[in-house]
Structures are given as structure tokens and as C-alpha cells.
Amino acid sequence: MGQLEESNSTSDEVEVESGGSTSPEEQVIFDRGLTAWLQVLVGHLLVINGFGYISSFGLFQSHWVQSLERSSSDIAWVGSLQMFLLFFVGTFSGRAMDAGYFRSLIIAGSALQLIGTFATSVATAYWQLILAQGIIQGLGNGLLFTPLVALVSVYFLKRRTLALGLAACGAPVGGVIFPVVLRQLEGHLSFGWIVRIMGFVILFNTALVLVLARPRVTVKASRPLAEWAAFKEVPYVLFATGIFFTIWGIYIAYFYTATFGRNVIHVSSTTSYTFLMVLNGVGIPGRLIPALLADRYFGTFNTLLFFVAAAGILLFSWMAVEKLDGFTAFLVVYGFCANAVQTLFPSTLAGLTKDITKMGVRTGMVFTVGSIACLTSAPIAGRLIDIEDGSYRGAQAFGGTTVFLGVAFLLSARLAQRDG
Template sequence: MAQSSSETIPTSIEEVQTTKIEEIQLGETNSRDDYAPTDGGWEAWGTVFGATLISFGTFGFVNAFGAFSDYYNEAYLSNYSATIISMIGAVQVFILYLFAGTAGAVFDSVGPRYLIPTSGVVVVFSLFMLSITKPEQIYQQFLSQSVLFSLGATFSFFPSMGLMAHWFKHKVPYAIGCLASGASVGGILVPIMISKLIPRIGFGWTIRILAFITLACFAVGTVTIKQRRPSKPFPKSVSALFDFSAFRDPCYVFLVLGCWFTVFAVFNPFFYVGLSAEVADPESNVNGYYLAILCAASIFGRVSPGLIAGKLGRFNILYISTLISSILIFALWYTSFAQANLIAFAALYGMFSGPFFSVTPSCVAEISPIERVGARIGGTYAFMASATLAGTPISGLFIKEQTKANFDKLILFSGIMSLVGTVLLLVARLIRKRNLFAVA
């Protein structure tokens, strides 16, 4: 029986080779990942820009809590101890970190189109609620600033961070650093606005102005943030949100433990450096700017690791920067509260503590299977949440009476916890690669 033309048998070796090559090329085309990271392009960098604005409007307020704390201690909640007031900031960070994994899973299922604006509505509403709180009614600050704000913020901040790995492969540390710099800018502008506007227009209208700025950030973020990969079904098990099996990896265990101890210390300068300056010189005109100096320097510390991570290694950057931060706590903050000393400390600590915020998720991603990165990052921040809840209030116990001697105890506690964290991070680094001078 005659064969049809579509079933023609190749008549030469060249035709056979050509057919095989075409089949291989067709197979490669079919197996190609259409959603692979682009490592650039308008949509990728537009997503970074929008995520940076989201970072400003969410974690920027967390970085600025020191300014809120100073005002609450001095005027708005002066009947409460510094420890109780510090719980507002501690619970705020605790809720942000605790729901990081859940936020990532919801984002993967819903996408940015609906989740970002919904999160923005909750965040802006919480700020308007904060603006109408009454003096000496601390439960109102807890409900609006600690609970409602954080629940809204976590469902936009962490998913935005996760999107960086969707759009970038080699430039992930740099993209996350850019995003984290938005929080630093918030830590600069919000304290300055609080110190300048509250005496003129009052607490309520100052917070409303900040709410309108935050609304603008979320509006732009909603337009510019794009989803790279298609949505997935919402996970039906807790293991999909938090990859607890990761704790069988010694490198991951020491990395998370190191971060846990570091968190006990890393927020204390943000919350208390301005208050320590007030103790030393209540009349100084610089007192309202220490937090702004710290956050300004932190921009460099959060962005620069992305530029050098390929040459030095993410784990090297993390443990070295944490070690230097620990040394600065003892060498500058502990030794003197003189104005020049505190300015130098704020600038240098902001610079060297910055990598902790931008490099940590990159380190987790580096040692995780690609399909488990989101769950492991969520589990990491959920584990760190307990340290955020305990660290700041414990530090506040040292300064029930705000004296130089009591602040020295707080600073010693911060330095010791930071050093313990550094040692554990170094162990994680050595597990990763035993050669201390290797890129890792």
C-alpha cells in the first residue's frame, strides 16, 4: 500500500539528522518556562518601583516607631511606662512577621490586582483611626497602630518582596535592597514630619497627612506592580505556608537562630536612640533627627549588598555586617551619649544594620529549593516574630526610670544579643562553606 506524503520516510542521513534536530528544538520550545525571570525590563523595574512605595507606606512606619515612642512617652501617653508603650511597636512588628507566610500564599492565589488595593484600604483606614485616638487611651493605639495597621501591611509588604524573585534571578538581592530602601526613606521622613508638624497642627492632622501620602503610595503601587507567574490554588495544608521540614537543614537552623537573636537587638537603636539623646541633653535641637540619620544611612546599607553579593557572597555580607553592628553598639552607643557620638553611631549603625533587612531573605532563598522558597521565608519570619514581640519590651524594662545608667543596661543587652546572633550566623556561613575566605 502506498504511503501518504505526511508519512514520507527520510531517504538520507542528512534528512534523519535534520529531523532529529527539529524534534529536539521543538521539545526545548515546549519545555521552556514562559514565566522565567526577565532580570529587567519595564514591567520588572516598574514592579520594583511600586513595591518600594509599598515598603515606604508600610515598613516605613515601623522604622519610624522611635519617633512615635518619643512623642508617646513625652506627651500623648505619658501616664504609661516606656515598657508598655514599647509594646505598641513590638506587637506591630510581631503581627507583620507572623502572617508573612499566610500573606504570601494569599498573594499567590489572588495576585496583586486585588490584594494590593485591599491591603492599602486597611492600612489607610488604620491611620485615620489612629488620627482620632485620644490621649492616655493606649488601647486605641494598640488596636489601630499595632493590630489593624500590621494586618493590612503584611498582606502587601511581604508579597511585594516575594515578587522580586518572580521578575529577577541574578539581581534579586539588588531588587530586594531597593524595596527595603523604601522603608528607610519612611524612617527618615515620618520622624521629621512628626517632630515638625505636631507642634503646629496637632497629632490628628499630622497622621491624616501621612495617611494621604500612604494612599498615594498604594495607588501607584496598584498600577505598577505586575504579576509574573500565574496564580496558584490556595494551599490546603500548613506545611505549604511554613516549611518546617527546613529545620532538618543545619545551615537553615543556624541562620534562623542567628536572625532570631539579632532581632532582639536590631530594632532597639531605631526605637531608643532618640530617647537616650533626650536623657543626655533634653534641649538639643538634634534630638528629633537621630532616627532620620539612622534611616538615611540604612538606605545605603540595604541597597549596596545587592551590588556586591555576587563577589562577596550573601552569607559573608550578613555575618560581617551584623558583627560590625554589634561592635558599634559597644564602641559608640554605650561609651557616650554626647551629640557627636550619637550622630556617628546613628549613621554607622544604619549603614551596617541595613544588610540584615535586605540580605536575610536572599540567604534563605539561596539554600532553599525553588518551589519551597516562599514557604521557607514565611517560616523564617514567623519564627522571628516571637523575638520581635519579646525583644523591645524586655529592653524597655531596663529603662523604667530613664537614666544614663539604665540606658547602659539596655545597650549592653542589645550588644550581647547581637553578638550571639553574629556567632550563630557565622556557624551557618561555615556550614555553607568551610573555607572562611570563600564566596558564600
């Protein structure tokens, strides 16, 4: 971390882009100042619009399976395509962020999010759903996610994990807001109008982001799209591989919580939406408490390893759940652990980058690797459910196994980092 601060203070290519004149000393100030904490709020709002909306996909999974009369696997492709593009576009948006195009990314990404949301509200065919919610909204999310991680990371050093954790709380907050909107308005408005109201929530957040966002650095020198030298660093490669396997399994519960509640626990659709709210709601302490523990006591990487392993154990434990009480307990504990993983892995990744002028591109490269897992995870799980005539055991076993593979690679990355 000392090398990070030194590189920031001596580089001739780094300048502050805050809309006004700034002294050189301000370029190396971390962890304090109103502007820095406002960027955490900006990140929080962007995560609500992106991950928060995606975290609510169980709502859409349940609705579209019934209204379009498609299989769970077919509908899962919509959500997985959205997740895939969120991560895959990361390399491109990260490089653009490093090159000083943050505001352009915010405008373009937010516009695509809004177009995708409002187009989803009028979708009546499967291909329309793929285009609107899968592709258009996925591209918008991808243009925004890597820049928001980089935006917060370059303002914080010692408190980086906490800052990213606060920003990442937007996922569970959004994951509660959007199901509440559906639950309160269902029966009073059509599904299309409910989705439009969700779109207006996204629009309001976007307006605040455009007012408050202040990207810190731009890179004047020309750089390649990807930093291929990063793949010669053993800890970086092992970490990227570990994140691939972790992501491959950890999001399965988010896609199938509502359908599991309705088809296995045999609760009403309204109660199944409540399950999704529980899974997301516990993410608020799940993102803050582990971040505090990581910053103060155990370190980010060590804390990440613990929660990835715990998530793997819980996915296997899910196979034994058959009753309402057991499922609720599973959602509370798993939601805490899974949200901890989602918060800790970007900050752990940031710790593998010594030069903050490369923060965007190196973050985006790992996200792009993880995008393949996002694309295939839910459809594989959905296909396993369909093959087994509605049984979730195959999907649960798939999730637990891949997460444990992630633990193995992440542990190897940690050991390689220490040896280095």
C-alpha cells in the same frame, strides 16, 4: 541558583500572572525587562508604607510617652506588636502569595494600613493606640511584607540582592519622609492632623502599587500552610535561629533614638527627631552599597555576616556614648550597618530556596520565627531602661549580646550550607 532556574522552566504548576498571554520562554527570564524593574518600584513603595512608617516609631514613642503619661516599656509594646504582626503573618500571607492571591493581599493589607493610620490620628487612650497602631496596622503590614519580598525575588536571579536592596530602600526613605512631615508641621497642626497627612502619603503610594503590581507566578496545586520539611534542612534552621537573635537586638536603636537624644544627650524634641532622620537616612547607601558588594564580590551570606557582627560591636559601643558628636557618629555608622542587615537577610534567605514556587511560604516561615523577637525586643529594652532609672546601658548590652548570638548561628548556617 542553576537549580532554581531549572525548576522554574520545567514545572507544570507555574504560570505567569501578568494580565495577558505570555510565552513559556518568558517564565524563565530573570534580571531584565520593564515589568521586572517596576516590581522593584512596587516593593519600594510598599516598604515605605510598612517598614518606613515603623522605622519612624521613635516619633510616636516620644509623643505617646508624654501625652498618655505611660512608661517607655508600655509604649514600646505598640511598636513591637506592629513589628510582631508584620513578621508573624508572613507564613499565612506567603502561602496566599504562592497560591495566587497577591492582589487580594495588597487590597486587604493596604486597607488595614490606612484604617490603622487614620484611627491612630484620633486615639486618646492607650487601648485605642494598641488597637489602631499596634494590631490593625500590624496586620496590614503582615499581609504585605512577605509578598513584596517574594514578588521581587521571583523576577531576579543574579541581581536579586540589588533588586531587593532597591526595594528595601523604602524603609529609610519612609523613615525620612515621615519625620520630615512631623518636623515641618509640628506647631502648625495638631498631632492628629499630622498623622492623617502621613496616611494620605500611604494612600498615594497604595494607588501606584495597585496600578503597577504584576505578580509573576501562581501555584495551581494545593500545598500546606507551611513547608515543615524546611525545618529538616540544617542551614535553614540555623539561619532562622540566627535571624531571631539578630532581630531581637538590632531594632532597639530605632525605638529609643529619640528618647536617648532627649534624656541622655539633652537635646530638644526637634533635634531628637533629626537623630531619627539621620539613622534612617544613612540607610539608603546602607542598603545599596552592601547589596552591590554582595552581588559583585563577596556573596550575600558573607556580606550579611560582616554587617551583623559590625552591628553587634556598635551596640556595645553605644554604651560609651555621652555627647552629641559621639551620638551622631554612632547613628551614621550603626544606621548604615543595621540597614545593610535588613536588606541582606531576605535575599540570603531567598538563596536558601531552590524552588521559586515555595518562595513565599519559606520566606514567611522565617519571618514568623523572627516575629517573636520583634514582639519582645523593645519592651524588654524599655523595661531595662525603667528598672535602671533611665540608664540605657542594660538595653544596649542586651542588644549587643543578642546580635552576637545571631552571628554565631548565622556563621554555623553558612558553614552547614558549604558542607551541604
